[in-house]
Amino acid sequence: MTTARDSILARLRAAIHDDARPDAAGADLDRRIDAHFDARREHPQAPPDVLAQRMQAALEAVRAQAWCLRADEWPAVLTTRLAAAGVRRILVDAASPEGRALRAALPAGVEAVAFERPLEDWKQELFGTVDAGFTVARSGIAATGTVVLAPDAATPRTVSLVPPLHIALVHARTLHADLHQALHAERWQDGMPTNLVLATGPSKTSDIQQTLAFGAHGPRWTWVVIVTDAAEAEAKETP
Amino acid sequence: MSTSTLHFVPPQDFHARSRAALDDPQLRRSFRGAMTFLQDKRRGQFGDEDELQHLRDLGEAVRKHALARLPDLLEQLEAKLTAAGARVHWAATPEEANAIIHAIATGCGARSIVKGKSMASEEIELNHYLQERGIACLESDMGEYIVQLAGEKPSHIVMPAIHKTRADIASLFERHIPGTAYTEDVDELIQTGRRTLRNAFVEADIGLSGVNFAAADTGTLWLVENEGNGRLSTTVPDVHIAIMGIEKVVEKLEHIVPLASLLTRSATGQAVTTYFNLISGPRRPGELDGPRELHLVLLDNGRTQAYADEQLRSTLQCIRCGACMNHCPVYGRIGGHAYGTTYPGPIGAILSPHLLGLESTADLATASSLCGACGDVCPVRIPIPQLLVRLRTEANRDPRALVAHPLRGQGAKYSRGERLVWRFWRGAFGRPAVYRLFRWAATRLRWLAPNDQLGWTRYRTPLKPAPRSLADLLRERGQP
Numbered sequence: 001m002t003t004a005r006d007s008i009l010a011r012l013r014a015a016i017h018d019d020a021r022p023d024a025a026g027a028d029l030d031r032r033i034d035a036h037f038d039a040r041r042e043h044p045q046a047p048p049d050v051l052a053q054r055m056q057a058a059l060e061a062v063r064a065q066a067w068c069l070r071a072d073e074w075p076a077v078l079t080t081r082l083a084a085a086g087v088r089r090i091l092v093d094a095a096s097p098e099g100r101a102l103r104a105a106l107p108a109g110v111e112a113v114a115f116e117r118p119l120e121d122w123k124q125e126l127f128g129t130v131d132a133g134f135t136v137a138r139s140g141i142a143a144t145g146t147v148v149l150a151p152d153a154a155t156p157r158t159v160s161l162v163p164p165l166h167i168a169l170v171h172a173r174t175l176h177a178d179l180h181q182a183l184h185a186e187r188w189q190d191g192m193p194t195n196l197v198l199a200t201g202p203s204k205t206s207d208i209q210q211t212l213a214f215g216a217h218g219p220r221w222t223w224v225v226i227v228t229d230a231a232e233a234e235a236k237e238t239p
Numbered sequence: 240m241s242t243s244t245l246h247f248v249p250p251q252d253f254h255a256r257s258r259a260a261l262d263d264p265q266l267r268r269s270f271r272g273a274m275t276f277l278q279d280k281r282r283g284q285f286g287d288e289d290e291l292q293h294l295r296d297l298g299e300a301v302r303k304h305a306l307a308r309l310p311d312l313l314e315q316l317e318a319k320l321t322a323a324g325a326r327v328h329w330a331a332t333p334e335e336a337n338a339i340i341h342a343i344a345t346g347c348g349a350r351s352i353v354k355g356k357s358m359a360s361e362e363i364e365l366n367h368y369l370q371e372r373g374i375a376c377l378e379s380d381m382g383e384y385i386v387q388l389a390g391e392k393p394s395h396i397v398m399p400a401i402h403k404t405r406a407d408i409a410s411l412f413e414r415h416i417p418g419t420a421y422t423e424d425v426d427e428l429i430q431t432g433r434r435t436l437r438n439a440f441v442e443a444d445i446g447l448s449g450v451n452f453a454a455a456d457t458g459t460l461w462l463v464e465n466e467g468n469g470r471l472s473t474t475v476p477d478v479h480i481a482i483m484g485i486e487k488v489v490e491k492l493e494h495i496v497p498l499a500s501l502l503t504r505s506a507t508g509q510a511v512t513t514y515f516n517l518i519s520g521p522r523r524p525g526e527l528d529g530p531r532e533l534h535l536v537l538l539d540n541g542r543t544q545a546y547a548d549e550q551l552r553s554t555l556q557c558i559r560c561g562a563c564m565n566h567c568p569v570y571g572r573i574g575g576h577a578y579g580t581t582y583p584g585p586i587g588a589i590l591s592p593h594l595l596g597l598e599s600t601a602d603l604a605t606a607s608s609l610c611g612a613c614g615d616v617c618p619v620r621i622p623i624p625q626l627l628v629r630l631r632t633e634a635n636r637d638p639r640a641l642v643a644h645p646l647r648g649q650g651a652k653y654s655r656g657e658r659l660v661w662r663f664w665r666g667a668f669g670r671p672a673v674y675r676l677f678r679w680a681a682t683r684l685r686w687l688a689p690n691d692q693l694g695w696t697r698y699r700t701p702l703k704p705a706p707r708s709l710a711d712l713l714r715e716r717g718q719p
Contacts, residue, residue, distance in 0.1 A: 004539070005329035008485065011543040012310040015552075026490065029304050033497060036293055062513075119528035120477065123441050144511045156528040157474045161467060179511075180496045189492055192457045194323070194523055195474070198515035203467035205429060206507070207382035207398060209269075209405045210276045213429040216381060217436065218467020218513065 037180035051142040051175035058145030062201030064222040075105035090132040095154040133159035139174040166219040250579035277565040280508025297497040299620040302556035305489040312455040319458025323520030325533040333363035349444035355469035356380040357449030379468040394575030397561040446472035450483035454492035462516040479530035486555035501618035505560040541593035548644040563613035585613035597648030601634035
């Protein structure tokens with residue numbers, strides 16, 4: 001008995017004649033894509049502070065809040081904002097240095113929650129009682145204000161998805177000019193995590209008479225802390 | 240809540256439904272407003288004409304490149320995803336796809352499915368199929384949720400509830416969602432939708448989604464959305480089933496970069512959407528969320544028919560942005576439901592004949608003035624007007640004619656009488672002596688022209704040959 005798989009593949013193969021010039025055509029296509037995006041980038045490698053400014057502007061354009069802050073000042077600024085926004089429970093990992101710094105700075109009345117159990121063990125609690133989720137982005141894309149999130153065991157996928165407020169921290173030194181640059185610089189083709197999320201601002205919809213509304217099913221508010229450590233950035237610049 | 244009453248409309252009643260749509264001023268207003276809005280949004284994204292044309296070249300090249308090696312890429316995608324722990328299923332027909340999904344659901348004892356947006360699942364009428372077998376499907380995309388509540392189907396592939404006014408939605412919510420007061424405040428309506436659907440994500444046994452692009456080299460499914468319902472559907476339930484047409488795979492992840500840019504800018508005029516959700520496998524040991532099972536259903540449903548023919552193959556380049564319908568003067572006036580197919584508008588007219596056969600869809604290709612707007616905006620340069628003409632030819636071809644790649648329903652509009660008229664015309668027009676005789680007869684016998692000339696005289700005065708032919712008048716003036 002032929003399976004659907006066999007019959008589909010056979011029908012496709014029967015329709016291919018002499019199209020197979022894979023290598024040459026493939027390399028040419030890759031070059032054309034690279035040339036397109038490289039030619040439209042102002043600097044081949046813009047400095048982190050320029051990218052940070054651009055990132056902030058792009059985020060504000062999609063109704064996210066974004067701040068450029070130094071490594072020694074962001075925990076205090078963020079915790080003040082959290083308290084002002086009335087956040088009571090926030091998902092923060094205890095593994096990353098940034099997570100530990102935020103935990104240390106949280107005022108009384110704001111509880112840090114760690115994601116320690118499998119989701120199915122506390123779905124209702126996560127959906128019902130957590131106000132905010134804190135993630136450290138792998139990198140960022142300045143042109144569009146996008147944070148690149150690679151969820152892992154310490155900061156699972158739902159941290160940036162289920163609570164109504166998502167706070168992402170991104171280091172200015174990890175910013176890329178655009179998606180094309182991010183994909184190449186980080187060599188995504190060498191191996192992808194089970195889930196990689198490019199998130200740009202709060203969730204939204206225009207499904208009712210083309211009227212834009214925020215807070216569809218994902219977070220209603222997105223805050224992004226862009227950490228601009230001047231000393232660190234300069235150290236990176238000079239070889 | 241009514242999740243049961245779906246309206247199945249036969250596409251062959253296209254003419255009757257078009258007339259009804261044209262007589263509905265509210266519908267006309269909804270579509271006119273939406274089309275203008277979407278056209279403006281797209282135009283705002285493509286200020287640099289040179290960049291747009293280059294990007295369209297790239298989009299076309301990436302899609303053609305992938306289609307040229309489609310069977311290999313599908314096998315590579317399957318191997319990559321299988322190695323990551325996912326299961327890949329192949330379905331030649333909608334029945335097979337439905338049966339596969341039903342078997343997965345029964346296998347894990349599922350009673351409810353929460354759906355992200357998927358046109359492929361609309362194509363196979365999945366909700367209806369599962370409903371009959373006791374499994375509830377709940378649409379979670381706001382637009383899809385609205386049309387599901389109304390017992391309708393999407394009228395646009397990107398904005399499913401584009402035909403509805405906010406007043407329609409306000410009364411729909413008031414009627415169907417307990418404890419909801421009538422309000423036309425869009426923010427409030429969306430928050431109501433959010434609250435109502437929240438629990439569905441927590442309780443659903445399965446999340447089902449479509450796929451926008453798939454990369455064969457990394458085995459990645461690339462999902463594009465704004466609402467977050469796609470991420471919730473593919474993250475929170477224990478099982479995730481993704482369904483996609485076989486044409487959506489490309490060779491490399493990096494090839495999706497130009498396509499993603501073209502898609503979001505052409506569809507909704509956004510530089511990017513809120514989420515690009517890249518899925519490359521189910522939850523791994525040690526991870527604390529994400530589905531434990533990931534299934535991918537690869538759907539043919541007539542796509543291999545389009546693939547077999549060199550010209551029609553370009554139909555499969557489509558990335559489902561909807562720009563062709565947003566710019567189509569016919570779609571903009573009759574709306575999506577008139578087509579009666581899952582995919583309306585110009586792309587629907589060129590794709591549906593492969594999915595459903597020409598018997599029921601032959602009229603769709605005639606719903607075009609061939610103005611060319613669809614081809615001009617297509618981000619992957621599908622020559623839609625040429626394909627519309629080609630499908631008209633196939634629909635009028637002698638059903639018994641032998642061709643290299645016959646289409647299902649070839650000759651659905653074939654008419655012996657029409658064929659005879661054309662043969663006569665060719666005979667007369669091709670021979671000067673016969674044509675002169677024809678001209679002489681036509682001018683002398685003009686009083687024989689009937690007053691009832693079928694469709695023509697419904698809105699126009701009857702055609703009557705002139706008393707003197709143009710050639711005669713010119714000769715009188717001394718011009719040859």
